[in-house]
Amino acid sequence: MTSNLSQASVTLLCYENVSRSCIKTPYSLGSRLILYAVFGLGSLLAVFGNLLVMTSVLHFKQLHSPANFLITSLACADFLVGMTVMPFSMVRSVESCWYFGARFCTLHSCCDAAFCYSSLFHLCFISIDRYIAVTDPLLYPNKFTVSVSGICISISWILPIVYSGAVFYTGVSDDGMEELVSALNCVGGCQIVVNQDWVLVDFLLFFIPTLVMIILYSKIFVVAKQQAIKIENIGSKAKSSSESYKARVAKRERKAAKTLGVTVVAFMISWLPYTIETLIDAFMGFITPTYIYEICCWCAYYNSAMNPLIYALFYPWFRKAIKVILSGKFLKGSSSTISLFSE
Template sequence: LFVLNISFVFHEENILHSLHPLAPPAAAQLCYENLNGSCVRTPYSPGARLALYDVFGFGAVLAIFGNLLVMISILHFKQLHSPTNFLIASLAGADFLVGVTVMPFSMVRSVESCWYFGRTYCTMHSCFEGSFCYASIYHLCFISLDRYIAVTDPLVYPTRFTASVAGMCIAFSWLLSVIFSSSLLGTGANEAGLEELVSALTCVGGCQIAIFLIAKQQARKIESLSNKTSRSSGSYRDRVSKRERKAAKTLGFAVTAFLISWLPYFIDSVTDAFLGFITPTYMYEILVWVAYYNSAMNPLIYAFFYPWFRKAIKLIVTGKVLRENSSTINVFSE
C-alpha cells in the first residue's frame, strides 16, 4: 500500500505565487536575489529563527550522538551480542544516518524556507529520507517478530532467531529500503502523473520531490504479548519469560513512539494531497519535525528502561572502553 506525499515545498510557498515563480510580489524576498525563477523566501523573525535552530539542532545532535552510543554499546560489549540487540544497533544506525544526512539540511530548509544545497543533493536528501524511513519500518517489523517468538516460546526462541537470522533480516531491511527509494527517484516513477504540477512548482532554491511513502501498517502491530505467554512450570522458563517480556515491553514503547511520531505526518500527507495542499506551512513543519525527532527518541527510551545501556554510556564517556579487554566487562552487574 502506497500513499502520495508531495514534499515540503508545496506547503512552503503560497500556491498562487509558486505557479508564477518568475513574477513574485514586489515586496517578496527571494532565495537567490540575482537569479530569475528564484523561489520566494519567507523567513522567520530573528528571534524565532534562533529558537527554531536551537530546537531542530538539538534534535539532530541527540539523534547523532544518542544513536552512536547505542551502536558502540552493543557492538563493543560482548555481553550485548544477541540477535535482538543486533537489530536494535542496526535500527540505531538508520536513526544515526537521519541525524547526519537529513536533519541538518532540513533544519536550514525549514528555518530559511529555501534549499541552498543544490539539486543533486536535493534528490539524494529525499532518497536518504525515504531509505532510512523504510529501513526503520522493516527493522521494527523484524524486532516485533523477534519479540513475539521470544515471549510466546522462550525455550525454542534461541534456535529460531539466531545471529545469522538477525543478519539476514538486517540485510533485507537495508537492501530493500535503498533499492526501493533509489529506484523511485532514479526512474522518475515518483512523479508519474504529476509532471505538470512538479514543473509548475519548480523554482531555484526549492527542493520539491514527489515521493511515495509506504504506509506503516506493519508497525501498528505493537506488542501487547505479555498476556499471550503460555504458562508452564519450571523456574528457568519463568525467569526467561519475565526477562523477554520486559524486553518486549521496552521495544513496544519504541514502536509506539515511532507511530506517534510518524502517523500524523502520514495522515496529513494522504489527506492534504487530495485536498489541494491546504495544510499551513507552520503546521506541516511541525509534523515533519515531530517525525524527525523519532530518530532521537529511541536512545532516551533505552536509557530509561535498560540499566545496561546506562552503564555502557558511563564506560564510554569515561573512556574505560579504551582499556584492554574492556569488551568483556559485565554491563549487567549493578
C-alpha cells in the same frame, strides 16, 4: 512605512537577481535562533545517542546477541537520519529555502525515505523477534539465530534503498503531475511532488508493518499476562530449579518486549501525523500550509532521537555502558568483557 516593509517581505527571494527564484518566508532573528536550537538539538541527540547505542552493543561482548544486532542496525538507520538528513532539513525549515542544489535535493529526499523506512522495517522484525522470545523463550535461541538476524537486517536495508532509489531517480513519483511540478519548480526549492498512486504505496508501506507490530504486541501482552499468573502460582509452591529458570527467562523476555513495545508506540505516534498529512495532501491538491508539513516532518525526524532516550530510561545495562564509554574506560583492552547485568 508599514506598506513598504510588507512589500519587502513578500518579494524577499532565496536567490536575489536569479530568475525563477523561490520566494523566501522570513522569520525574526529570535524565532530563527529558537528553531535552530530545537532542530539542532534533535540532530545532535540522534547522532550521539545512536552512536552510543552502536558502540555499546558492538564493543561489549556480553551484548553480542541476534536481538541486539537488530537494535544496533536500527540505531545505525536513526544515526544516518541525524547525520545526513536532519541538518539539511533544518536549514530548509528555518530559512525556507534550499541552498544545496537540485541534485542533492533528490539525494536528500531519497536518503530521507530510505533511512526512515529502514527504521520501520527494523522495528517490524524486532516485534517478530520479541514475539518468538516471549511465546517460546526456551527455544528462542535456536529459532532466532545470528544468521536469521542478518537476513532481517539485510532486508531492512536493501528493500528501502531500492524502493526509494527507484521512486526518486526514475521520476515515476510525479507521473501525471507535470504541470504542478513545473509550477512549483523554482531555484531554491526542494519540494518533491508524489502522485496519489505512490502516496498510497507509501501509506501501505507504513500501514502494513505497523499493523503487524500492533497485532504481535497485542499477542505478546496476552501471553505476558498469562505467564505472570503462572509465575505467581509457581512462587506460591515449592518449585523445581527447572521451573525457576523458566520463570526467570520469561520475565527477562517480557521486560525486553515491554521496552521495545514503547519504542514501537513512540515510532507510530511520531510518524502517524506525517503519514496522514501526506496522504490527505495528495488527494486535496497539495493545499497544506508549509508550516504544517514542517511540524509533521520534524515530529517524524525526532523519533530518531527518541530511541536512545527510551533505552537509557528502561535498560540499566545501557546506562552502565554509557558510563563506561563516556568515562573513557572502554578504551582499555579488558573493558569489552565488563559485566553490564546485575544478575
